[in-house]
Amino acid sequence: MKKIYLICIVLVFACNKSIKAQAPEAVKTTFKAKYPGENDPDWHKDDQGYYEAHFKIDGVKYRADFNADGSWVETETSIDEDDLPEAIKKVIKEKFDDEEITEVEKVDSATKGLFYDVEFKRKGKNKDVEFKANGKIIN
Known part of the structure; x- marks a missing residue:
């Protein structure tokens, strides 16, 4: 029974893209300043090294990414396709x-501003296309 439990734990961590992490104080400070009403995010560290706050x-639901130095990278939230701006739908x-x-x-990105990320199903790896609200493709 102990072996099965250990295998399950290993599989959960192996299949998860991010791991629970304790964020550095600089990251927590930036998060509190940007989202003053949110006091208890779930912190993860992703495979790119960002500290992710899930709240x-x-x-x-939102996910905000931060560098280890506390600088904010981006915040994203899932939306329905129907909620895309009309220019993007076109x-x-x-x-x-x-x-x-x-x-x-x-x-909402520190470098790109506000944009919409639409993921299309592809064989192998899906394709992400980033759009500005006016329909311009930016990637």
């Missing part, structure tokens, strides 16, 4: 109409 605001219909959308996220 909710008014029932909506471009998707024109250029990606035959493709299946698997995920849509609204992203």
Whole structure:
């Protein structure tokens, strides 16, 4: 029984892209300043080295990424395809109409500003396309 339990634990960690982590004080300070009403995020460290804060605001789930020095990288939340700006829906219909959308996220980025990340199903690895609200593709 102990062997099965140990295997389960190993599989959970091996399949998870991020690991629970304790964020550095600089990261926590930046988080508190950016999201003053949120006091108890779940912290993870992803495979890119970012500290991720998972939290909710008014029932909506968010993920905010920070560098170890405390600098904010981006915050994202999943949205419904119907909630995309009309200009993006138009471009998707024109250029990606035959493709299946698997995920849509609204992203606020320190370097790119506000954009929308639309993930299309592909064999192997799915394709992410980033859009500005006006429909311009930025990646």
